[in-house]
Amino acid sequence: MDLFEYQGKQYFKRYGIPVSDGGIAATVEEAVDQAAIVGYPVVLKAQVRVGGRGKAGGVKLASNQDEVVRNASSILGMDIKGHKVHRLWIEHATDIKKEYYASVTLNRSEKCNMIMLSAKGGIDIEQVAHDDQNAVIKLNVNPLEGLSLDQARQTAEEAMLDAQAIEQTALFLCSLYRCYTEGDCDLVEVNPLVLTTDDKVHALDAKVTLDDSAAFRHEEWAEFDQDEDSDPREIAARQKGLNYVGLAGNVGIIANGAGLAMSTLDVVSQAGGEPANFLDIGGGANADTMAAALEVINSDPNVKVIFVNIFGGITRCDEVAKGIVEALSRVRLNSPIVLRLDGTNAQIGRDILEDHLSENFITVPTMLGAADKVVELTKEAM
Amino acid sequence: MAIFVDENTKVVVQGLTGSQGRFHGLRNRAYGTKVVAGVTPHKGGQDVEGIPVFDTMDDAVAQTGATASFVSVPPSAAPEAILAAAAAGVKFIVCITEGIPAHDELIVYNTLKSNWPECRLIGPNCPGIISPGRCNIGITSGDIALAGGPAGIVSRSGTLTYQALNELSTKGIGQTTCVGIGGDPIPGTSFIDCLAAFEADTETKAVLLIGEIGGNEEEKAAQYIAEVMTKPVVAYIAGVTAPPGKKMGHAGAIVSGTAGTAQAKMASLSSAGVKVATNPSQAGDIMAEIVSAF
Numbered sequence: 001m002d003l004f005e006y007q008g009k010q011y012f013k014r015y016g017i018p019v020s021d022g023g024i025a026a027t028v029e030e031a032v033d034q035a036a037i038v039g040y041p042v043v044l045k046a047q048v049r050v051g052g053r054g055k056a057g058g059v060k061l062a063s064n065q066d067e068v069v070r071n072a073s074s075i076l077g078m079d080i081k082g083h084k085v086h087r088l089w090i091e092h093a094t095d096i097k098k099e100y101y102a103s104v105t106l107n108r109s110e111k112c113n114m115i116m117l118s119a120k121g122g123i124d125i126e127q128v129a130h131d132d133q134n135a136v137i138k139l140n141v142n143p144l145e146g147l148s149l150d151q152a153r154q155t156a157e158e159a160m161l162d163a164q165a166i167e168q169t170a171l172f173l174c175s176l177y178r179c180y181t182e183g184d185c186d187l188v189e190v191n192p193l194v195l196t197t198d199d200k201v202h203a204l205d206a207k208v209t210l211d212d213s214a215a216f217r218h219e220e221w222a223e224f225d226q227d228e229d230s231d232p233r234e235i236a237a238r239q240k241g242l243n244y245v246g247l248a249g250n251v252g253i254i255a256n257g258a259g260l261a262m263s264t265l266d267v268v269s270q271a272g273g274e275p276a277n278f279l280d281i282g283g284g285a286n287a288d289t290m291a292a293a294l295e296v297i298n299s300d301p302n303v304k305v306i307f308v309n310i311f312g313g314i315t316r317c318d319e320v321a322k323g324i325v326e327a328l329s330r331v332r333l334n335s336p337i338v339l340r341l342d343g344t345n346a347q348i349g350r351d352i353l354e355d356h357l358s359e360n361f362i363t364v365p366t367m368l369g370a371a372d373k374v375v376e377l378t379k380e381a382m
Numbered sequence: 383m384a385i386f387v388d389e390n391t392k393v394v395v396q397g398l399t400g401s402q403g404r405f406h407g408l409r410n411r412a413y414g415t416k417v418v419a420g421v422t423p424h425k426g427g428q429d430v431e432g433i434p435v436f437d438t439m440d441d442a443v444a445q446t447g448a449t450a451s452f453v454s455v456p457p458s459a460a461p462e463a464i465l466a467a468a469a470a471g472v473k474f475i476v477c478i479t480e481g482i483p484a485h486d487e488l489i490v491y492n493t494l495k496s497n498w499p500e501c502r503l504i505g506p507n508c509p510g511i512i513s514p515g516r517c518n519i520g521i522t523s524g525d526i527a528l529a530g531g532p533a534g535i536v537s538r539s540g541t542l543t544y545q546a547l548n549e550l551s552t553k554g555i556g557q558t559t560c561v562g563i564g565g566d567p568i569p570g571t572s573f574i575d576c577l578a579a580f581e582a583d584t585e586t587k588a589v590l591l592i593g594e595i596g597g598n599e600e601e602k603a604a605q606y607i608a609e610v611m612t613k614p615v616v617a618y619i620a621g622v623t624a625p626p627g628k629k630m631g632h633a634g635a636i637v638s639g640t641a642g643t644a645q646a647k648m649a650s651l652s653s654a655g656v657k658v659a660t661n662p663s664q665a666g667d668i669m670a671e672i673v674s675a676f
Contacts, residue, residue, distance in 0.1 A: 106484060108567050108597050111491050143488045144496065184483055214483035216458060258565065259539020259594050262620040267661050269623045278624070283480050283521075283540065284402065311544040313509050314402065314478065314521040343544050344409075344523040367545065368663045 001210045002049040006089040007224050008188075008206030015179035017172065019203045022091030031072035032065055034090040040064060041093040046075050048083040051207075054123050056080045061093055094204060098162055099192035101125045101136070102173060104180040106187075113141040113180070115152075115173060117159040121192040147177040161195075168201035169193070184214035233277065233300055240292040242279060249274025250382075251374055252297035252306040252335065254290075256281050256315045264309045264367070271371040273378055276303050283314045290323020291330060298333050304381040306335050307374045309367060312343030321349035325356055336360040336377055340370040384513030384559040385534065385579040385586070386474060386502065387450065391517045394419045394439065394448040394472070396455055396463045398430050403454035406478075406521050407433070410452070413524040415517045418446040439463075439470035452510070452519045453477040460506060461486045468498040475570070476519045477505040487568040494570065503570025509540045509562035512547075520562070522547070530556035531585045532676060533669055536576035537562050537592035538569075538599065542620055542662065546592050549666030555673050558586045565594065573603035581611055588614045588672050590665060591656070593647055595621035600647040608654035614672050615656045618665040619644045 003011060009019040023034035024047075035042045046058030053059060058080050060071040068090075078085045101121030107114035118136040120128045129136045137159040141147050153170035161169055172193070180188045189207040196202055215221055237244030243258070247265075251273045255261035261280040268275050279297065281289050297306050310320050320341065327333070341349050341363065350363070357363065364370035393410065397403035398420025408431060411417040419434055419442040426437030436442040439451070451467040453460055453475060460479040467475050487506060494501055504511055510520010515529030526544055528551040535550070535557055537543040543562040550557060561576050563569045573591060580586045589611075593600040600619060607615050622644040648658045657672075659665035 106567060111488065111568055142492065144492050181485055184485060186484060211484050213457065213481045257539060257541030259620050260541035260545060262594060262624055263542055263545065263662060265623045266620060270661060275623065311541045312523060313540060313544055342548060343526065368661065
């Protein structure tokens with residue numbers, strides 16, 4: 001789960017990472033109030049879960065109330081790369097001497113954590129990293145040993161940060177690393193990390209991606225759930241515990257396992273069809289999951305045909321079959337179903353379904369054959 | 383021969399008294415796997431259809447001489463279970479658990495590497511391993527596999543592993559071993575580990591590799607194949623039509639920019655001399671051609 005900047009900053013504060021105090025505003029009036037609380041000059045920042053908002057005009061300074069009104073009006077409701085701005089984060093403007101870059105993420109290749117630090121932070125960091133490989137210092141951290149203050153200090157020195165920033169940045173990196181590990185983050189990124197005119201090191205931004213798998217030990221994450229940016233189909237699916245991604249086509253797809261689901265998308269596309277979604281019912285799905293998946297797909301008005309592609313392993317085909325039967329009794333399906341069922345308990349599953357088969361519910365033994373049938377039915381339905 | 387597991391492998395199921403552990407543990411035994419024990423804390427002394435249950439891995443290994451473990455416990459308990467198996471002297475562990483936090487996987491991986499470098503972990507979040515006719519550890523339905531070789535399979539995806547087995551078996555192509563290494567960011571065993579084992583296995587004549595979008599494991603495998611492998615390799619990469627930047631369920635399957643896309647992976651495998659299929663059935667067809675030439 002990606003956090004908004006203001007949520008990321010709240011998360012940083014838990015770990016003692018220096019951030020500016022500020023407030024959130026969903027309306028121009030609230031923006032005026034928040035600006036008065038934090039004190040002028042203020043900076044108004046669009047809250048979107050996507051990079052590049054500064055270049056898109058989503059970050060503006062204001063030194064008085066008129067400017068807050070003007071800038072808040074222009075940023076609220078703005079569309080930044082397909083993300084609508086619903087909220088502003090307003091904080092007291094920081095006097096910046098230097099902009100650095102710092103992040104911690106997983107180095108999958110080396111099976112360790114990795115710190116990245118650069119003296120050349122700011123909105124062009126990707127270009128900087130691309131043009132000069134030495135501009136970003138990378139430090140692999142053994143997760144069993146963690147990050148020592150000495151290592152952090154050495155990294156700050158190697159990155160050629162200003163002398164007065166070295167010690168503070170070393171402490172900053174240690175706190176950031178603790179936030180990343182103890183806070184179960186996939187990524188923490190601070191761009192820019194600034195040195196202020198009074199020589200304080202400070203996080204001016206916060207990009208935090210939480211590891212969804214760790215949610216079971218972080219009750220505090222519940223407050224971060226905000227669905228407003230998402231496709232309504234994705235919200236409905238998430239509420240039912242399904243792994244769904246909306247797409248633009250008209251073939252509804254249900255499969256078990258992310259790999260098979262992706263492969264089903266590929267095969268349908270190759271057969272000349274256009275997938276309406278990616279839906280993985282996950283491992284060990286039961287009848288309820290299957291019924292819920294069919295309901296989600298059925299609620300998508302674009303869907304003309306539903307392709308259910310199941311290869312049972314931990315998922316048992318008899319459970320899948322029961323789910324389909326249950327869904328058929330629970331909801332009136334708007335589209336025909338093409339089913340391919342194989343693997344664990346496949347024969348039991350096929351037996352359960354036998355009496356329910358019709359011209360609107362057919363089974364095809366192979367994945368490619370099923371994809372061809374799906375495309376044929378889609379064309380008939382158009 | 384087979385790689386990693388065979389008819390002599392003796393398996394403990396950690397979590398045998400749970401519903402998944404029981405179902406799949408018993409299926410593994412019914413397939414012919416030597417399932418010698420189960421472990422569930424505080425349930426020692428019980429049995430599951432004749433399989434004795436112990437409180438600890440130490441007890442299970444001491445009493446039964448188990449050589450492998452099948453971890454089927456929830457994500458919060460799995461890291462400890464894996465390390466307990468390694469500490470008890472087991473050299474081969476399969477963990478099917480989905481949803482283990484990435485930081486825990488990192489700790490497990492590095493602890494195994496540092497304390498028990500001889501121990502191999504398959505997974506987590508994987509279907510397991512099957513050497514058809516000899517041993518099946520995990521959640522793969524044994525009836526879709528065909529014994530006798532000559533193909534080896536290594537796959538990063540769960541269900542696509544079954545699809546791959548099915549494609550080969552229906553064409554009459556047997557498998558020496560099929561390893562599902564799992565799609566999580568920190569797999570215990572990599573493509574390269576499996577490719578090296580297949581290269582060394584005299585019975586395996588060709589390898590089918592199933593990858594998916596995200597990460598760079600397929601690219602690393604391509605480099606290894608170009609430099610080391612003498613046996614033919616066929617590959618299929620899932621996710622050609624996946625929209626960029628969308629998370630597709632596996633933490634590992636994230637495409638960002640061009641790195642990790644299916645197209646990039648297919649290109650690097652192709653240039654390593656791998657025959658790259660555009661769907662699982664085609665992968666089976668290509669393998670059939672290769673096998674018919676032996």
